[in-house]
Every structure is written in C-alpha cells, then in structure tokens.
Amino acid sequence: MQNLKKWKELEDAGNILDKGNNEENDVSGWRSFRPIHIREKCIDCMICWSVCPDNAVISGDGKFIKFDYTKCKGCLICLNECPVNAIRSEKEK
Amino acid sequence: MNLKELSNRKARFTGGHTLCPGCGEGIIVRAVLQAINQQVVVGCATSCLEVSTSKFPQTSWKCSFIHNAFENVSATMSGVETAYRVLKRKNKIKDDIKFVAFAGDGGLCDIGLQSFSGALERGHNVLFICLDNEAYQNTGIQRSSATPYGAWTSTTQIGEKHKGKEQFKKDIVKIAVAHEIPYVAQASPSNYLDLVKKVSTAVSINGPSFINILSPCVPGWRYLQMESIHVCRRAVDSCFWPLYEVFVENGVEKWKLNYDPKDKKEPVINFLRMQGRFKHLWNDNKDIVDKIQANIDRKWEELKKRCSV
Amino acid sequence: MIKRVITGNEAVAYAMKQIDPEVVAAYPITPQTQIIEKYAEYYAKGEVSGELIDVESEHSAMSAVVGAAGAGVRAMTATSSQGLALMLEIVYIAAAMRLPILMPVVNRALSGPINIHCDHSDTMMAANSGWLQFYSENNQDVYDNCFIALKVAERVNLPVMVCQDGFITSHSIEDISLYKDNVIKKFIGEYKPKYNLLKKEITMGPFDMFDYYFEHKRKQAQAMFDSVKVIESTFKEFSLISGRRYDFFEEYKLKDAEKVIVMIGSTYGSARDVVDSLRNNGELVGILGIRVFRPFNFKLLKKKLEKIRNIAVMERYDPLSGFGGILFNEIRSSLSRNDIVEYIYGLGGRDVDDSQILKVFKEMNNGKELIRYVGVRE
Numbered sequence: 001m002q003n004l005k006k007w008k009e010l011e012d013a014g015n016i017l018d019k020g021n022n023e024e025n026d027v028s029g030w031r032s033f034r035p036i037h038i039r040e041k042c043i044d045c046m047i048c049w050s051v052c053p054d055n056a057v058i059s060g061d062g063k064f065i066k067f068d069y070t071k072c073k074g075c076l077i078c079l080n081e082c083p084v085n086a087i088r089s090e091k092e093k
Numbered sequence: 094m095n096l097k098e099l100s101n102r103k104a105r106f107t108g109g110h111t112l113c114p115g116c117g118e119g120i121i122v123r124a125v126l127q128a129i130n131q132q133v134v135v136g137c138a139t140s141c142l143e144v145s146t147s148k149f150p151q152t153s154w155k156c157s158f159i160h161n162a163f164e165n166v167s168a169t170m171s172g173v174e175t176a177y178r179v180l181k182r183k184n185k186i187k188d189d190i191k192f193v194a195f196a197g198d199g200g201l202c203d204i205g206l207q208s209f210s211g212a213l214e215r216g217h218n219v220l221f222i223c224l225d226n227e228a229y230q231n232t233g234i235q236r237s238s239a240t241p242y243g244a245w246t247s248t249t250q251i252g253e254k255h256k257g258k259e260q261f262k263k264d265i266v267k268i269a270v271a272h273e274i275p276y277v278a279q280a281s282p283s284n285y286l287d288l289v290k291k292v293s294t295a296v297s298i299n300g301p302s303f304i305n306i307l308s309p310c311v312p313g314w315r316y317l318q319m320e321s322i323h324v325c326r327r328a329v330d331s332c333f334w335p336l337y338e339v340f341v342e343n344g345v346e347k348w349k350l351n352y353d354p355k356d357k358k359e360p361v362i363n364f365l366r367m368q369g370r371f372k373h374l375w376n377d378n379k380d381i382v383d384k385i386q387a388n389i390d391r392k393w394e395e396l397k398k399r400c401s402v
Numbered sequence: 403m404i405k406r407v408i409t410g411n412e413a414v415a416y417a418m419k420q421i422d423p424e425v426v427a428a429y430p431i432t433p434q435t436q437i438i439e440k441y442a443e444y445y446a447k448g449e450v451s452g453e454l455i456d457v458e459s460e461h462s463a464m465s466a467v468v469g470a471a472g473a474g475v476r477a478m479t480a481t482s483s484q485g486l487a488l489m490l491e492i493v494y495i496a497a498a499m500r501l502p503i504l505m506p507v508v509n510r511a512l513s514g515p516i517n518i519h520c521d522h523s524d525t526m527m528a529a530n531s532g533w534l535q536f537y538s539e540n541n542q543d544v545y546d547n548c549f550i551a552l553k554v555a556e557r558v559n560l561p562v563m564v565c566q567d568g569f570i571t572s573h574s575i576e577d578i579s580l581y582k583d584n585v586i587k588k589f590i591g592e593y594k595p596k597y598n599l600l601k602k603e604i605t606m607g608p609f610d611m612f613d614y615y616f617e618h619k620r621k622q623a624q625a626m627f628d629s630v631k632v633i634e635s636t637f638k639e640f641s642l643i644s645g646r647r648y649d650f651f652e653e654y655k656l657k658d659a660e661k662v663i664v665m666i667g668s669t670y671g672s673a674r675d676v677v678d679s680l681r682n683n684g685e686l687v688g689i690l691g692i693r694v695f696r697p698f699n700f701k702l703l704k705k706k707l708e709k710i711r712n713i714a715v716m717e718r719y720d721p722l723s724g725f726g727g728i729l730f731n732e733i734r735s736s737l738s739r740n741d742i743v744e745y746i747y748g749l750g751g752r753d754v755d756d757s758q759i760l761k762v763f764k765e766m767n768n769g770k771e772l773i774r775y776v777g778v779r780e
Contacts, residue, residue, distance in 0.1 A: 007617035011498040012559055012625075014618045016605035022146070023458050025109030042393025046096035050285050051322050055108035062097030071108030075115035076319035086111035134599050136469070152605035159472050159599055161465055161495060162609035168462035172425060172469025172477065175453045176602055179424040179475065183451065186600060202422045206464065210456030
C-alpha cells in the first residue's frame with residue numbers, strides 16, 4: 001500500500017486514462033491446468049480464439065500463434081471446444 | 094463474417110481481468126466488440142463485468158467505458174448518446190460512434206427495467222445487451238426474475254417445503270419487443286457467428302436495439318468451467334434458449350427463427366443434468382422437471398408459430 | 403439589462419435558455435414543474451440548441467446528465483423533494499465523478515406525510531453529497547446564482563445545486579433584471595471538459611477497493627476546500643456585469659448587533675423588516691443569511707459572528723436527530739460555542755410570519771433548551 005500513488009497524484013474521479021492496461025496483469029497464478037497447443041493437429045479454425053474469455057489465444061493472419069500464458073486462467077474451454085483435439089492439458093506444478 | 098476475419102480485428106477488450114475462469118461474459122464481450130469494429134462507447138451496469146474489468150487503477154477496456162450505478166446504465170447511455178447527437182448536429186464531432194450498454198439480468202430485467210424501458214421508448218440509438226447469467230451472481234447467486242424455474246440460488250434454496258425457484262423466467266425479449274423498437278434478438282455464445290451477426294445487424298440499424306444473451310456462470314450454475322460453451326449448446330438444443338430475431342418496421346413485427354434443432358430437440362433434463370443448481374432435479378422431483386419441460390414446449394411452439402415455421 | 407416581472411421558476415428557465423446546455427434531462431415534480439415546462443417551450447420554439455430528454459424518473463434524469471457530462475457537454479436537470487430523494491444515489495456519484503452539472507432545486511418538504519410546500523429537508527439531505535450548494539433569497543438571487551454556480555462548477559469540476567424556496571419564490575412574481583444573452587455567453591464562456599468519453603478512450607466510474615477509495619475521496623474533498631477561493635473570485639467577476647457584489651453570507655445590520663439570527667432562503671427577506679422594527683425600538687439585532695452552504699466557509703463565518711453575544715439558528719427542516727440540524731451544527735463548530743440555540747421552523751410550507759422571527763429575537767438568550775421549535779401548535 002505504501003508504494004501506491006498518493007491522493008494528490010491521482011486523476012480526478014478515478015478516471016483511468018491508460019486504456020486496456022489490464023494487459024500488464026499476469027493471472028497465470030489462477031491456473032491449475034495449462035492448455036498445450038499441438039501444431040500438427042491444428043487446422044487454425046480459430047474456435048479456441050473465439051471461446052477464450054481471457055484473450056489468451058494470440059492469433060495473427062487468421063492463424064493460431066500461441067497461448068498467452070500470462071492471461072490464461074486454465075478454464076480449458078478451448079480444449080473442450082477444439083474440433084480436432086489439437087489442444088491437450090498439463091497440470092501446473 | 095468468419096472467425097479468421099474477426100480474429101484479425103484489433104481487440105478492444107483485454108485479458109488480465111478478474112472474471113472467473115470460464116466466465117461467459119469474457120467470451121460475449123469480446124465477440125460484441127469484435128463484431129462492432131468501429132469507435133464505440135461502452136456503458137456498464139454494476140455487475141460482475143464491471144467490477145472484474147475496471148478495478149482501479151486498471152481497465153480491460155481499450156474503448157471508452159462508463160460505469161454509473163446498478164440500475165441506470167440505460168439512462169446513462171441515453172445521456173451519452175444524446176450528447177453525441179447534439180455535438181454531431183453542431184458539427185463539433187466528426188467520428189461516427191456506436192453505443193453499447195451492458196447489464197446483467199439483475200441490472201436489466203429487475204432493478205434496471207424502468208431505466209431500460211424508458212430508454213427504449215425514447216428511441217436512443219444504443220445497443221442494449223443483457224448478459225443473462227440467470228441470477229445475481231456478483232453478490233453471491235441470489236434469485237433474479239431471470240432465474241429459471243426450479244433453480245437453486247442462495248435465496249431459493251432446496252428444502253422439504255420449497256425446492257428452488259417457483260416461478261418461470263421473465264420474458265425480457267417480449268418486453269423489449271412490446272416497445273416496438275426496430276431490432277430485438279436472442280443469442281448464445283455457443284452459436285458464435287450467429288451472435289456476431291446479430292450484433293452487426295443491431296448496430297447497423299438506426300434506433301434502439303436489444304440482444305438477450307445467455308451468459309454461462311461457472312460458480313452460479315455449478316458446472317465444469319471447460320463446459321461453458323457446451324452448457325449453452327444444451328440450452329439452445331433443448332429450446333430452453335431459442336435463437337431468434339424480431340424486426341419491427343412501421344409497427345409490424347417480423348419474427349425470425351435462427352436455429353431449429355427439429356428432430357434433434359433435446360429433453361431439458363440434458364441441460365439440467367450438467368448443472369449443480371438443478372441437482373435436486375437430476376433423479377428426483379420429476380414433477381418439477383415435467384413442469385419445466387411443458388413450459389419450454391409451449392413457448393417453443395408459440396415461437397415457431399410467430400416465426401411461421 | 404432588461405427589467406422583467408417573472409417567477410423564480412421562470413427566472414431559472416430563462417437562465418437555462420441563456421446557458422443553453424447541450425443536454426437537459428428532467429422529470430416534472432411540484433414545485434419545479436414550471437421550470438421544465440418553460441424550458442420545453444423554448445425547446446419547441448427552437449430557441450435553445452440542445453436536446454431535452456423527458457426521462458421516466460428523476461433517477462434517470464440524474465443518470466442521463468451524468469452520461470452527458472461524461473461525454474463532455476454541459477448538462478442540466480432540475481428537481482424538488484422526492485425527486486431529489488429518488489436520484490440521491492446518483493447525486494453522490496455525479497460528485498465523485500467530478501462532473502460540473504448544474505441542478506436548480508426548488509425546495510420542498512420530504513414525505514411523509516406527503517407535502518408539496520417549502521422546507522429544506524430535501525437539499526439538507528444532500529448537504530454532504532459533495533455538491534456545491536447555493537441558496538437564494540429572491541428571484542434575482544436564483545437567476546444570478548445559476549450563472550455564478552455554473553462558472554464555479556466548471557472551474558472546480560464539481561456539480562452544483564441552486565436552491566430556491568418552493569412556491570415562496572418559485573411561484574411568486576418579482577421585479578428582476580435580466581442580462582443580455584451575449585453578456586451571459588461571455589461570462590460563462592465555452593465549456594472545456596477535463597475528460598471526455600467521446601474524444602479519447604477513457605474508463606470512467608471504475609471500481610475501487612480499500613487501496614484507492616480513501617485517496618479518491620480525499621481528492622474530492624480537496625476540490626471542495628479549493629472551491630472557496632474560486633467562488634470568491636467568481637463573485638467578483640459577476641459583480642462586473644451585475645453591479646451586485648455577492649458573498650458566501652449575506653448580512654444585515656450585523657456590525658453592532660448583539661443578537662443575530664442565522665437562516666437560509668427567503669425568510670431572510672422578511673426577517674429584515676423585523677430587524678428594522680426592533681432597531682427602531684433601540685434593540686441591536688441583525689441577521690446573517692447563507693448564500694453558499696457548500697462549501698461551508700467556516701473561516702469567514704467565524705469572522706462575521708465571533709463577536710456576537712447571542713446567536714440563534716433558524717433551521718427549516720427537522721433533522722430528527724436529537725441535536726439540531728446541519729446548519730446549527732456547522733455554526734456551533736465554526737464558532738466553537740455551546741450557547742447557540744436552534745429554532746426549527748416553517749416545516750411543510752408553514753407560513754413564517756414576523757411574529758415568529760420576533761419571538762426568536764426575544765427568546766434566544768433565555769431558557770436552557772438549545773433545540774427549540776417555533777410556529778408549531780404546542
């Protein structure tokens with residue numbers, strides 16, 4: 001608490017001007033299981049991208065690139081919804 | 094529109110929020126903003142979504158976002174949209190901006206119903222979205238008017254005398270349609286592109302629009318977090334949550350069914366069995382299950398009739 | 403300046419027309435109704451450039467002006483009594499969001515029992531909501547206060563109520579000097595919002611935990627403290643167009659007074675006559691009226707009253723707290739005195755005649771009870 005901004009340093013009304021700064025958050029500690037992408041099986045259908053509540057699938061050019069493990073909370077909806085079993089899970093240590 | 098194209102659009106809702114793992118709201122809000130793809134101002138009622146995405150000093154929103162209180166997102170966005178209209182008329186603003194109001198079923202069907210109705214009647218150019226997770230999940234799973242019949246909540250408990258909620262869901266879609274606004278729809282994240290298409294339609298229409306979206310809740314409904322989409326699929330395939338649109342032009346309603354499982358229509362018990370909130374109905378209390386099934390069947394037939402199927 | 407004979411409500415509507423906010427959202431309630439009816443007339447004739455939202459409740463009125471102000475425009479509403487009570491939740495939020503909303507309030511007693519006439523229970527309920535509060539003695543006051551209050555609000559990013567007594571001034575016609583539109587336009591200037599939802603991506607109204615809520619409230623409180631200086635300078639600027647030099651407190655024959663009554667609103671006018679008649683009998687009496695109640699300028703108040711031997715506060719609402727109303731307690735605290743007496747009076751529009759004020763002057767230095775009533779049938 002002592003390292004947090006003092007009242008005079010804050011914006012009026014608690015307005016947040018730094019848009020989307022939740023991106024800096026690491027929520028990996030929430031995770032019990034991590035999804036692992038299996039490139040050989042993947043058909044880049046982007047269903048995993050669409051059903052992720054946490055923006056944890058990084059895509060580019062309409063293709064799966066990688067999981068953002070700082071954002072993934074390990075819900076494994078992606079694994080459950082993958083039509084070609086291209087995602088498996090691993091228990092976090 | 095397909096998923097590849099959608100995924101190439103810039104994200105305006107970031108991860109790193111504190112929604113529960115597997116929360117339907119994260120999926121839906123991402124879909125809505127990807128679908129709109131132009132400057133947008135989001136209003137949000139006090140809700141899981143609000144407290145989880147805008148905890149000071151951090152925000153998941155890359156677009157403008159305003160939270161005011163629980164019951165007044167519709168009135169708040171009425172003010173934002175009106176200010177925009179005046180500035181536009183006075184040539185003080187160049188950009189075209191869309192307006193979206195998110196509220197849960199509590200914030201829209203219950204405490205916020207008056208504000209919602211007022212905004213629809215006045216005709217503000219805002220897309221209203223109900224993230225219907227069927228209870229006051231944010232405060233610990235209390236019953237709302239959108240809680241389905243028979244469901245356990247912390248205020249409709251299971252005992253000798255009472256077994257869950259004893260009333261059916263409020264039909265918020267019909268209430269919205271009664272305002273004769275140009276566009277009303279019901280959608281589910283399990284039918285993702287249908288949801289995206291409905292959002293695109295809604296924001297392309299001039300005037301108020303409303304989409305009622307089923308928002309699966311892991312702790313409130315008590316299912317495995319990986320099954321958020323799957324549980325919605327059961328809701329849609331059992332016709333507990335039919336997908337349809339209502340267009341109103343010159344006072345004439347045009348109802349359109351977007352999905353008909355036909356002979357694959359599932360018994361509602363498949364939907365109930367996935368969720369701990371209906372545990373007391375899995376093997377016992379068949380009379381309650383029958384009542385739920387009869388209600389679904391009646392409403393489904395009525396809907397098909399309206400949609401001329 | 404243009405001389406007119408109009409009601410207090412018409413004066414407010416005319417001020418609104420001259421301010422010409424982008425958004426007005428309001429819901430009718432007696433005795434405020436005339437304000438929005440008159441404004442709707444201007445709107446229908448195309449004499450104002452903004453939009454009027456006829457909302458479905460006061461709660462939505464305040465919510466909509468919060469939204470509009472968040473979108474960076476001038477936004478106004480007006481209300482009374484139950485309307486203020488209904489919107490109170492959002493009244494607090496508007497202040498915390500630091501939105502300079504101008505809200506004329508026509509004071510009316512809170513239910514129950516239901517009553518449409520004047521007392522100050524409505525705005526006193528909102529005295530600690532973080533809004534600036536200006537009170538008015540007469541129609542000229544309420545008209546002038548609107549412009550001063552708006553300018554102050556926009557300088558300090560705090561919302562402001564301009565209060566007048568229901569029916570007593572709101573529905574009474576009085577001579578009043580109106581300013582020309584260009585004079586007002588120049589005085590209030592163009593509004594430049596500090597934050598704007600439509601111009602830049604911003605998150606407004608976030609969720610605070612124990613780690614930031616206190617700091618945000620502290621900052622809000624400081625804005626209230628700091629507004630004192632801004633109000634002083636705005637009074638000065640306004641005097642250049644009006645020729646009237648206002649202050650936080652209005653005083654009448656205070657300098658050599660031994661007995662003083664402190665009060666808010668229209669009663670101040672009738673009390674002046676009582677002061678004059680008592681002075682004719684050689685009694686050294688005076689009065690102090692409150693124009694700006696929030697922020698409460700306790701330093702100035704102390705200067706004004708510290709040498710007065712006997713002080714009574716007339717409070718036009720009953721706090722039902724067992725120990726006096728907000729005004730009474732502000733005065734006691736500012737002066738660090740425990741001999742000040744409180745008279746609760748005029749509830750629900752009870753006529754305040756000279757005899758009641760006379761009674762207060764006569765009896766304020768007698769008796770032990772500090773909390774007293776005047777004008778109620780005993």
